[in-house]
Amino acid sequence: xxxxxxxxxxxxxxxxxxxxxxxxxxxxxxxxxxxxxxxxxxxxxxxxxxxxxxxxxxxxxxxxxxxxxxxxxxxxxxxxxxxxxxxxxxxxxxxxxxxxxxxxxxxxxxxxxxxxxxxxxxxxxxxxxxxxxxxxxxxxxxxxxxxxxxxxxxxxxxxxxxxxxxxxxxxxxxxxxxxxxxxxxxxxxxxxxxxxxxxxxxxxxxxxxxxxxxxxxxxxxxxxxxxxxxxxxxxxxxxxxxxxxxxxxxxxxxxxxxxxxxxxxxxxxxxxxxxxxxxxxxxxxxxxxxxxxxxxxxxxxxxxxxxxxxxxxxxxxxxxxxxxxxxxxxxxxxxxxxxxxxxxxxxxxxxxxxxxxxxxxxxxxxxxxxxxxxxxxxxxx
Amino acid sequence: xxxxxxxxxxxxxxxxxxxxxxxxxxxxxxxxxxxxxxxxxxxxxxxxxxxxxxxxxxxxxxxxxxxxxxxxxxxxxxxxxxxxxxxxxxxxxxxxxxxxxxxxxxxxxxxxxxxxxxxxxxxxxxxxxxxxxxxxxxxxxxxxxxxxxxxxxxxxxxxxxxxxxxxxxxxxxxxxxxxxxxxxxxxxxxxxxxxxxxxxxxxxxxxxxxxxxxxxxxxxxxxxxxxxxxxxxxxxxxxxxxxxxxxxxxxxxxxxxxxxxxxxxxxxxxxxxxxxxxxxxxxxxxxxxxxxxxxxxxxxxxxxxxxxxxxxxxxxxxxxxxxxxxxxxxxxxxxxxxxxxxxxxxxxxxxxxxxxxxxxxxxxxxxxxxxxxxxxxxxxx
Numbered sequence: 001x002x003x004x005x006x007x008x009x010x011x012x013x014x015x016x017x018x019x020x021x022x023x024x025x026x027x028x029x030x031x032x033x034x035x036x037x038x039x040x041x042x043x044x045x046x047x048x049x050x051x052x053x054x055x056x057x058x059x060x061x062x063x064x065x066x067x068x069x070x071x072x073x074x075x076x077x078x079x080x081x082x083x084x085x086x087x088x089x090x091x092x093x094x095x096x097x098x099x100x101x102x103x104x105x106x107x108x109x110x111x112x113x114x115x116x117x118x119x120x121x122x123x124x125x126x127x128x129x130x131x132x133x134x135x136x137x138x139x140x141x142x143x144x145x146x147x148x149x150x151x152x153x154x155x156x157x158x159x160x161x162x163x164x165x166x167x168x169x170x171x172x173x174x175x176x177x178x179x180x181x182x183x184x185x186x187x188x189x190x191x192x193x194x195x196x197x198x199x200x201x202x203x204x205x206x207x208x209x210x211x212x213x214x215x216x217x218x219x220x221x222x223x224x225x226x227x228x229x230x231x232x233x234x235x236x237x238x239x240x241x242x243x244x245x246x247x248x249x250x251x252x253x254x255x256x257x258x259x260x261x262x263x264x265x266x267x268x269x270x271x272x273x274x275x276x277x278x279x280x281x282x283x284x285x286x287x288x289x290x291x292x293x294x295x296x297x298x299x300x301x302x303x304x305x306x307x308x309x310x311x312x313x314x315x316x317x318x319x320x321x322x323x324x325x326x327x328x329x330x331x332x333x334x335x336x337x338x339x340x341x342x343x344x345x346x347x348x349x350x351x352x353x354x355x356x357x358x359x360x361x362x363x364x365x366x367x368x369x370x371x372x373x374x375x376x377x378x379x380x381x
Numbered sequence: 382x383x384x385x386x387x388x389x390x391x392x393x394x395x396x397x398x399x400x401x402x403x404x405x406x407x408x409x410x411x412x413x414x415x416x417x418x419x420x421x422x423x424x425x426x427x428x429x430x431x432x433x434x435x436x437x438x439x440x441x442x443x444x445x446x447x448x449x450x451x452x453x454x455x456x457x458x459x460x461x462x463x464x465x466x467x468x469x470x471x472x473x474x475x476x477x478x479x480x481x482x483x484x485x486x487x488x489x490x491x492x493x494x495x496x497x498x499x500x501x502x503x504x505x506x507x508x509x510x511x512x513x514x515x516x517x518x519x520x521x522x523x524x525x526x527x528x529x530x531x532x533x534x535x536x537x538x539x540x541x542x543x544x545x546x547x548x549x550x551x552x553x554x555x556x557x558x559x560x561x562x563x564x565x566x567x568x569x570x571x572x573x574x575x576x577x578x579x580x581x582x583x584x585x586x587x588x589x590x591x592x593x594x595x596x597x598x599x600x601x602x603x604x605x606x607x608x609x610x611x612x613x614x615x616x617x618x619x620x621x622x623x624x625x626x627x628x629x630x631x632x633x634x635x636x637x638x639x640x641x642x643x644x645x646x647x648x649x650x651x652x653x654x655x656x657x658x659x660x661x662x663x664x665x666x667x668x669x670x671x672x673x674x675x676x677x678x679x680x681x682x683x684x685x686x687x688x689x690x691x692x693x694x695x696x697x698x699x700x701x702x703x704x705x706x707x708x709x710x711x712x713x714x715x716x717x718x719x720x721x722x723x724x725x726x727x728x729x730x731x732x733x734x735x736x737x738x739x740x741x742x743x744x745x746x747x748x749x750x751x752x753x754x755x756x757x758x759x760x761x762x
Contacts (some may be wrong), residue, residue, distance in 0.1 A: 014533075043533065044533060044659075044660035044661035044688060045660075046660070127542035128542050128543060130542060130543075131543075133542065134541060134542070134543040137539075137541060138535075141535060142530070145526060145529050145530045146530065148526050149523070149526045149527065149530055151701070152395075152424065152425060152700075152701050152702045152703040152704065152705075153701060153703045153704045154519075154522060154701065154704050156566075156569065158518075160515060160518060160708065161508035161509050161511060161514065161515070162509060162511075162512075162515045162708040162709075162711040162712050162715075163707075163708065163711045165704060165707075165708075185537075185570075188537065188569050188570055188571060189566075189569055189570065190569060278425075279425035279426075279427070280425035280702075280703050307425060319530075319533075320532070320533050320534060320535070321533045321661075322533040322534045322661050323533065323534045323535050323546060324533075326544075326546075327541065327543040327544065327546075328543075330543040330544045331543050334543075
C-alpha cells in the first residue's frame with residue numbers, strides 16, 4: 001500500500017496532511033509513504049525531515065498522484081485536482097461536501113473513493129479522527145490571541161504603581177469546540193468571560209471553564225443531530241438578539257463561532273449592536289468565511305466601524321501549521337488504522353459506521369444522503 | 382494654571398498624554414485643562430468625552446501651545462515643536478534626553494522648563510510617576526501576544542482527542558519590568574518559561590512568577606545606578622552567549638528586552654544562535670528601535686531567517702493606546718501633584734529629588750549632568 005502526502009495548492013494553506021512524526025509510524029508498519037517535494041515546507045517540515053523517517057520524497061506531482069493508493073490532503077480540495085487522481089484510488093481530505101457538492105460529484109465520476117473529514121461521525125469512537133474538532137480547537141485558541149493583540153487594552157487585571165487595571169470583558173458566542181477553547185484561552189489571559197449558546201446543555205461546560213453562562217430561554221428545540229446547534233426560527237433569533245444586545249454592549253471583546261454546516265452563518269451581532277459597543281472594542285468572527293456572524297464582518301479583513309474593530313479571519317488553523325498539521329495527521333492516522341490490516345493491506349469495511357459515514361464517493365456513486373440532498377439529486381433507493 | 386494636552390504628531394503614535402478620567406480629577410481641583418482637538422481620537426477618546434468632564438477642546442494648535450502654562454505630551458517630541466512652546470512654559474513628555482540631547486539643548490535655548498519622563502528617579506516615592514515602567518509593562522505583555530500569534534504552535538499543554546500537545550518553551554532575556562511582565566503573560570498562556578538576566582538578584586522575582594532562572598555566573602559587577610543592568614565587558618558578553626546558546630536553541634520563543642539608556646542595545650542573540658533554533662521558532666526583540674538584541678532584527682519588520690521569524694516591533698505601548706494612555710496619564714498626574722499647590726497654583730520645588738531629577742532644562746540651562754555628558758558639554762560648576 002502506497003500513501004502519498006500531496007502538497008497543498010492554495011496560497012494561504014500552510015498545513016500539510018501528514019507530519020514526519022506520524023508518517024514514521026506508518027513506515028514502521030510496513031506502509032510505503034510518499035511526500036510531494038516541498039509539501040511540508042510552509043509548516044516548517046523540510047523534505048529532509050521526511051526522508052529521515054523513511055518517507056520517499058517525490059518531485060514529480062503527476063507520478064505521485066497516479067501511483068498512490070491513498071492520497072492525503074488537507075483542503076480546500078479543488079476541482080482541478082480531481083483528474084490527477086487515479087480511478088479506484090482513495091482520497092482523504094476536507095472536501096466541504098455540503099458546501100461544494102459539485103466537487104463530490106466530480107470525484108464520483110472519476111470513480112475515486114473519497115473520504116471527507118467533515119463527515120466523520122461525532123461518536124466517542126471517532127473522537128480521535130474528528131478533524132473538524134481538532135482544527136476548531138486551534139481556531140478558538142487563535143481567535144483570542146487575535147482579540148487580545150487587537151484590543152487597545154490589557155486582558156488581565158493588573159495592580160501596578162500607576163493604579164489598578166480592570167480586566168477585559170470577553171463574550172463568546174457559541175460554545176462548541178472553538179468556543180470552549182476561546183473561553184479557556186481568554187480565562188488563561190485573565191479576562192472576565194461570558195458565553196452564550198442556544199443549547200442549554202453546554203451551560204455546565206461553560207461554567208466549569210470559569211465563564212458565566214448567558215441564559216436565553218427559547219421555546220424550540222435547538223440541538224440537531226450530532227450535537228450541533230440547529231438553525232433557529234426568525235422569532236427565536238429575534239429574542240436571542242434582544243437578550244444579547246446588552247451583553248455585547250458591555251463587552252470589550254466578542255468572539256463569534258456559530259456555523260451551520262453547508263449554510264450561511266447566522267447573524268448574531270447586528271450593525272446596530274456594534275454601534276452600541278465601547279470605542280476600541282473588538283469582534284473576532286470565526287464564521288467569516290461562511291458569511292459571518294456579525295453584519296459588519298468582511299472575510300479576510302480587519303474592519304474599523306463605529307469605533308469597533310471587526311476581524312474576519314479565514315482559515316486560522318493554517319496560521320498555526322505545526323500543531324494544526326500534527327493533530328490533523330493524528331486524525332488521519334487514526335482513520336487509516338481502520339482501513340489497513342496489520343499486514344499493511346488495504347480493506348474498506350462499510351459496515352463500520354465511521355468508514356460508512358465519512359466515505360462520500362465509492363465505485364462511481366455518491367454515498368452520502370446529505371450530499372445528495374445538497375446536490376438536489378433525487379433519492380434512488 | 383492652564384494645562385494643555387497636545388496632539389501627538391508622529392504617524393505611529395496612538396497614545397494621548399491625559400485621558401478624560403484623569404483630566405476630570407484635575408478639573409475638579411480647579412485647574413483649567415485644555416485638549417487639542419482630536420488628540421485622543423486614536424486612543425478611542427473622542428473630544429466629546431473630554432468636554433463631558435469639563436476639559437476645553439481647542440481647535441487652534443498655536444493658541445493651545447502659546448497660552449498653556451504646562452504642555453503635556455507623550456513622545457517622541459520633535460525639534461519642530463520646540464518653537465510652538467512659550468518661553469517660561471513647562472513641557473512634560475518623553476524627551477529621550479540621552480539619545481537626543483540636541484533636543485534638550487533646543488528646549489533650554491527656548492527657555493522652557495522641560496521635564497523628561499525618562500528621568501524620573503527610580504525610588505519608591507516616584508513609583509507612581511515611573512512612566513518608563515508603566516509603558517515597559519505594556520510592551521512586555523504585548524511581546525508575548527505577538528510571539529504566541531506568530532508561533533505555528535500552541536503555547537499551553539493541551540490534552541486532546543488527537544493526542545497531547547506539549548507546551549511551548551519561552552526564554553525571556555532581561556528580567557526588568559518588560560521581562561517580568563513577559564514571563565507572567567507567557568506563564569498565563571501555559572508556556573514553560575525560562576528567564577535570564579545578568580543581575581543575579583532578580584532570580585527570586587523570576588522564580589516567583591513560575592519561571593526557571595538561567596544562571597550565568599559573571600565575575601564583574603552587573604548592576605548600574607538605579608537598578609538597571611550595566612553594559613558588560615566583551616569577555617563577559619562572550620561567556621554569556623556561550624551559556625545562552627543551548628537555551629536559545631531549545632526554545633520555541635525568545636523574547637529579548639535588554640536596553641542600555643542612550644546607547645545601542647547589546648547583542649544577545651547572534652545570527653549563529655538563530656541558525657540553531659527550531660524551524661518555526663520566534664524571536665520578539667523589544668530593543669528593535671535601539672538596534673536590537675538579535676543580530677537578525679530589523680526594526681518595524683517581521684523577518685524570516687533560517688526558518689525563524691524575528692519580530693522587531695517599535696513602540697508597542699502605542700498599540701494598546703487605551704491602557705497605555707491611562708497609566709501614562711496617571712504617571713503625569715502624580716507628577717503634576719508635586720507641582721501644584723492645593724489652590725491650583727504652580728510651584729516648582731527643586732529641593733524635591735523627583736522635580737530635581739526629572740527637570741532637564743530650566744531658565745535657559747540644561748540641568749542634568751548626564752544630558753550634559755551626552756552633549757559633550759563641559760561641566761561648569
